[in-house]
Amino acid sequence: MIASPSTALVTWVLLTTPAVEQPALGTCSMGIQHLEVPPVPREKLALVCISPGQTTVINFDADLAMDSMTLDGAERFTKVEFGASTVKLIPSEKLRPGDHLRLTVRFKDTAAPSSVTLLLGVHVAQAVPFVSVLRETRTVESYQQELKTKNEELQKCIEENTRLQVESTGPGGLAELFMLGLLSDDGISSKLLHKNFVEAPTNALSATGLVSYRAANRAALMLMLANKAGMAPWTAESATLTREGKNGMGLRVLTVWQPRPIENSAEDSILVVEVKAPDDLQGSYTLKLWEAGGARTVTLHGVTFPAP
Template sequence: MPSSSTVVLLALLFASAAAFAQSESSASVPGARRIELPPDGSPSIAEIAVSAGLSTGLYFDSDLMRDGIELEGWERFSLVDIGQATLRLIPSSRVTPGEHFRLVVRFRDGAAPVSAAFLLQVHPAKAEPLVEVYRGKRTIETYQQETRQVRAELERCRDENSRLVAEHEAPDGLAGLLSTGTLDKDGVAGRIVTKDILLLAGRALEAISVTTYRAKKAVAVVVKLTTKAGAQPWSPKGVTLRGRTGAELKVLRIWQQPSNPLDEFQSIVVEAEAPEAGVQGPFSLKLWEDGPRTVTLGNVTFP
């Protein structure tokens, strides 16, 4: 049975109004980011997020000069696959969050702009999977697709705003959970999964307890972490919950129980949107700070 403090902590989490979401830019392919190069060749360097072990693909509307690719720290990438008009990158485990690598590509036809520069920024857990890079004039189809993307994003923002307003106006505690539809007659199911968890990465912290919960519209993970002897205090800044296929659950919020330096452990709660009862896992839970340290827990399942 979970402790009363954990139940209270979970109730506070589900009733909280804070949001954790990140929007994407419009592109001709849903979910991709679009970068347009200035036709006059004026200097501009776009930042692209990459992460160790995750694939980032750049798709160009012009053929590349294969021997004209320059990548800073090339040896620290486990894959650099250069195609006719594509470039796929996978950083190795040797990269460190916060690092930057300069990438320069040159185009075969010699038209302006003759080259493009990018700054690859290493993120602890997130990478941009698909980036479209355009030099030429855009077709009417791409504008129409972008309009559809903007409308979809606007609708998503409206839904998110409605959810936040509803949560803000809802009462606290159990009444709030019921009024927002987060909780129904089946209540909240819990499961202690500590013995099943795999520590995939991160040695600064140790997970001494992991409990998962499921309500009607959301799931939550409560992780009790202890800092290794001699390690600096650690506070989570971001989180991902990624399934076997690479798909991520939408993280709604992350909350750390207030503690003092004398506490032996700290409790961190992650809540994610999961309207489908079939969303059970296993998932990989990755937490990172505002710095290089991360902790990754594998085989996270839900009731």
């Protein structure tokens, strides 16, 4: 079991561990995904990332013919809504990471192309929330939206690069916390959750304890994880932390760190997740971790943080 939380522990976690950049999403788009459909369909289908429990809305720039949709494995979706020009999808846990499904719709008018087929790729935790499908030409508004999204992503990269440069040349210890603006007048607060969270029944590892920490503009979770007997060592590849409830907000994950792979031994192992914290951290969050390939996951519901 874990010891009582302390400021010394979180200082060591946040400052002595390297900041690991989250892995690239490859072909997955995490903002608004724009797809342009040419008059002659391409051989390679456009990929749209979906994930169990997360909503993806696909909007077409023309009305769809009634009852024209075909979807592979439609019975494995929690919800499939076919509208005048939209398709709303919520995959269920019956879909496995790595699955690929075809979605085909026909347009109501006579313009080319008369139909479009998209390839839905199942990711363990990441999904495109909104897809805009345009035929032949794109509007000025769509270019402006894409430019805005790219500028926001570029600004995040610049901020992250600046942070890494400062942390690599900083004085270390509490002085660096002050320099980075991570210490408020209240210092660093912590909250021992013990078992005040809910583990998903499909978890590959069990969580024996959890402590949440909060600083000026950062938050962190320290987990104690135990691997199951006879299972291979487990190393987290990435994580998401999402506020529970309707339209849950995902926090920006900065670091997923563990000192070594988690073996199938009696000894529990530490894993730390650090996130960019908004001013409002109220409510409960869901933490999801996965190893490379997403075969074995760990999901915790009801995670909370100390009050400011």
